[in-house]
Amino acid sequence: MVAGVLTAVRAVALTALFALPVATAVSTPESSGSLVDRQQIDLGRTLVSYHCSTEGLPDDVQPASVLIRTPSGRTRVVSVAAGRAVTSGREPGILVALCTDPVR
Numbered sequence: 001m002v003a004g005v006l007t008a009v010r011a012v013a014l015t016a017l018f019a020l021p022v023a024t025a026v027s028t029p030e031s032s033g034s035l036v037d038r039q040q041i042d043l044g045r046t047l048v049s050y051h052c053s054t055e056g057l058p059d060d061v062q063p064a065s066v067l068i069r070t071p072s073g074r075t076r077v078v079s080v081a082a083g084r085a086v087t088s089g090r091e092p093g094i095l096v097a098l099c100t101d102p103v104r
Helices: 002-019 035-049 080-087
Strands: 065-069 075-078 094-099
Touching: 035 075, 065 080, 075 080, 080 094
Parallel strands: none
Antiparallel strands: 065 075, 065 094
16 A cells, blocks of 8 residues: 555656746745745645655555645645545545654
8 A cells, every 4th residue: 555655756746846846945934935935935834744755655664644735726744544535536635755753
């Protein structure tokens, strides 16, 4: 099942992330940046703080959570089971990344 999740991540993660690229400039959400800038920064922080990979995890590492993009465009860290529901089409959204840290 993890192999299926990894395949789904590889297929859609780059598209999902490059549609809303992570900001590379040093900025803070409190600055006068646009909403898109703040969303990019938040996405980058989430990827780092949950130790997420958009390219999959090594075969010997099991994900503890997944990052999804909801139909409204928000990103959320959810359980692996919830991520499977998204990849199988039972729940709406797009799988963006696999994470090694659990949902907090």
